[in-house]
Amino acid sequence: MEKHTSSSWYIGLIVLLGTIAGVYSIFSAVQCQPWRSPSVLLVLVLLCILCRCLPLYIRPDCTIDMSFISILAMVLVFGPETATAVFFLTKPLEIFPNENGKGYCHIFNTAPVKTLFNASNLNLSFTLAGFAYHAAGGEPGNITLPGVLLPAALFILVAIALNSFILLFLFLLEHKVTFYPTILQMFLGLLPSIVCSAPMAYFLAMLLQMKSGVWMALLFMLPLLLARYSFKLYLNGVQQQYSILKTLTAALDAKDTYTEGHSTRVACYATQIASELHLSQRQIRRIQTGAIFHDIGKIGIPDSVLQKPGRLTPEERTVIQRHPVIGVDILKNIDSYSDILDMVLHHHERYDGGGYPDGTRGDEVSLEVYILGAADSYDAITSDRIYSAGRSPQVAARILREEAGKQFHPQVAEVAARMAEEGRLIPDQEEVGTP
Numbered sequence: 001m002e003k004h005t006s007s008s009w010y011i012g013l014i015v016l017l018g019t020i021a022g023v024y025s026i027f028s029a030v031q032c033q034p035w036r037s038p039s040v041l042l043v044l045v046l047l048c049i050l051c052r053c054l055p056l057y058i059r060p061d062c063t064i065d066m067s068f069i070s071i072l073a074m075v076l077v078f079g080p081e082t083a084t085a086v087f088f089l090t091k092p093l094e095i096f097p098n099e100n101g102k103g104y105c106h107i108f109n110t111a112p113v114k115t116l117f118n119a120s121n122l123n124l125s126f127t128l129a130g131f132a133y134h135a136a137g138g139e140p141g142n143i144t145l146p147g148v149l150l151p152a153a154l155f156i157l158v159a160i161a162l163n164s165f166i167l168l169f170l171f172l173l174e175h176k177v178t179f180y181p182t183i184l185q186m187f188l189g190l191l192p193s194i195v196c197s198a199p200m201a202y203f204l205a206m207l208l209q210m211k212s213g214v215w216m217a218l219l220f221m222l223p224l225l226l227a228r229y230s231f232k233l234y235l236n237g238v239q240q241q242y243s244i245l246k247t248l249t250a251a252l253d254a255k256d257t258y259t260e261g262h263s264t265r266v267a268c269y270a271t272q273i274a275s276e277l278h279l280s281q282r283q284i285r286r287i288q289t290g291a292i293f294h295d296i297g298k299i300g301i302p303d304s305v306l307q308k309p310g311r312l313t314p315e316e317r318t319v320i321q322r323h324p325v326i327g328v329d330i331l332k333n334i335d336s337y338s339d340i341l342d343m344v345l346h347h348h349e350r351y352d353g354g355g356y357p358d359g360t361r362g363d364e365v366s367l368e369v370y371i372l373g374a375a376d377s378y379d380a381i382t383s384d385r386i387y388s389a390g391r392s393p394q395v396a397a398r399i400l401r402e403e404a405g406k407q408f409h410p411q412v413a414e415v416a417a418r419m420a421e422e423g424r425l426i427p428d429q430e431e432v433g434t435p
Contacts (some may be wrong), residue, residue, distance in 0.1 A: 006171040011117050014166060018120020021127035022088035028081035030141065037077075037215045044074050047204075047221060049090050054225075056232055057099045066224055068194055070203035071126070075155055076148065077208055079140035080130025084123055091119045121166045129159035143205050152202070156194055200224070238336050245293055245337075248330070252299050262379055265427040267291035269375035269416075272425055277371070277413050287368050290343030294372060297327030297344070321356045324348060347372045350407045370409035374400065374416045377407070378425060393420040 034041050050256040051067035067087075074083035095106045107115050138151030207216045249263055274284045298306060301323055305316045312320065327344040331337045346360060346369045353361030383398040397417035404413035419425045 004417035007170060010170060010173055013118045014121045014124065014170075015113075016118075018123040020265050022084065022119070022123040024079065025081045025084035025088060025123070025127055025130075029085040030076075032079050032082055034078040034082045038209045039076060040217075041082075043217050044070050045079070045086055046089065047217075048074070048086060049093050050221070051224075052090075052094050053096050054228060055096050055227065057180050066197065067230060068226070069197050069201045069204065070207050072152065072156070072198060073204040073208070075130070075133065075138075075140075076143050076152065076205040077141060080126060080138075080155060082140075083120045084126040084130065087121065087126065087155065088107050088123050088228065091115070117170075121163060124166065125159045127163040128162055129155045132158040141209075143202065143209070148202075154196065156198060160194055167321070169250060187244055224326045230337070241336055245296065245331070245334075248296055248299055249292065252295065261427075263292050263295055265379050266372070266375045269378055269425050270372050271417050272419065273371050273375060273412065274368070276419060276424075277367075277412070279368075283368060287338055287343070287371055289337070290340035290347075290368070290434070291375060292378065293331065293337070293340065294344055294347045295323065295325065297325065297329055299330075300326040305393075324357055342366065343372050347376055349373065351409050352406050355407075367412070368410065370412045378402055378416060378420065393423065395427065397421045 003358050048067050048070040049069060051065045052223050055065040058143035071083050071087060073129075074086060092107050096267045097103075098105055112130075131150045133155040136151040136154045138148070138155070142148065163398040204217055204220055207213045207220060211214065251262075253261065267288050271284050274287050279287070303318055305312065305319050308316065324345045324347065328341050331341060331344060342365065346355075346358065346365045349358065349360045349365055349369065351362065351370065353359050378400070381399060382390045382393060384390045400408060400413045400417040400420070404410045408416075416425065
């Protein structure tokens with residue numbers, strides 16, 4: 001309740017400040033009289049709306065678009081107040097397809113709080129970034145090089161930093177993410193794409209100040225749309241690869257009903273342990289993906305071995321111990337999953353070197369691998385199998401501690417055991433999303 005109250009107050013504060021910033025930007029933009037160049041303003045407004053109505057889904061909960069190009073171009077031509085005012089006033093015009101391709105997302109079917117918070121976040125970020133732009137000597141309409149570089153760079157950096165800070169602080173209140181170094185990682189994650197789009201914004205502003213510049217700017221939209229289309233094809237390819245592998249994982253669940261849902265549960269446990277160890281969000285997502293696909297190689301193991309109710313013979317054990325290698329063979333030609341191959345290959349290695357397939361020990365494999373191994377074992381201990389009934393989290397915690405420094409990494413074992421005893425290792429399905 002306290003966490004919910006804190007986040008509600010925070011959202012309310014951002015909405016209030018963002019609304020004030022939006023109203024301030026409108027009054028300030030009126031003083032600048034951007035309508036004195038109506039065709040230029042219209043082109044930039046249309047480009048801004050078009051880009052925001054054509055986002056690309058990186059994940060079901062995350063989109064990107066190219067609207068920052070038009071926003072920065074407006075900053076250079078008309079000033080940051082006009083750019084913020086345009087963004088603020090055109091927010092209700094955003095209409096874009098849902099992630100599943102069915103229906104559209106707009107202000108009438110989106111939670112008002114979400115719409116207000118997202119708009120207010122950017123209003124506030126752009127407004128404060130505008131102060132930095134003016135403080136650095138930025139003059140709307142004067143895009144002479146190199147004088148325009150410092151004001152434009154400060155606008156970009158301040159806008160990204162504030163946007164990241166506002167969002168991450170909300171996540172901190174709601175989900176208890178690590179604020180540092182996540183804030184830096186989030187900032188650095190946004191920076192390359194924004195910096196690369198900045199020259200395009202400058203060229204657009206330069207075109208609009210030339211004779212017949214409006215028509216050239218309209219033509220300039222075509223390569224932007226082509227770049228968006230190319231990136232969309234890439235994202236679709238990645239999603240199709242993921243869907244194919246998820247289908248194989250589902251086929252494995254159907255093949256071995258006694259381990260149905262195992263990979264999903266392991267992904268939940270592994271991400272919870274990784275979060276407790278304060279790993280970065282990038283590492284956590286990599287662990288999540290590795291956990292989802294860690295047993296995919298079992299699709300190549302005969303049913304007679306995989307579903308045998310009794311103890312395996314040495315020959316059968318050798319067969320089933322091939323599944324990490326088979327899993328790597330399945331994934332190795334897919335570039336998107338090259339960074340999880342070590343987890344798929346080594347998740348049955350032991351800290352003391354007695355595991356398989358390579359018998360690695362100690363720091364020869366990464367902490368991420370040991371986290372996956374501990375989560376995998378925890379689920380095996382607590383789940384019902386054809387040959388044994390699941391045991392309690394307390395029993396699992398005792399086994400983890402007994403095997404610390406032997407099967408498990410000592411630090412990972414202690415953290416996982418403590419979380420199990422406190423009831424914090426739970427198969428929360430919402431934590432597993434699209435990698």
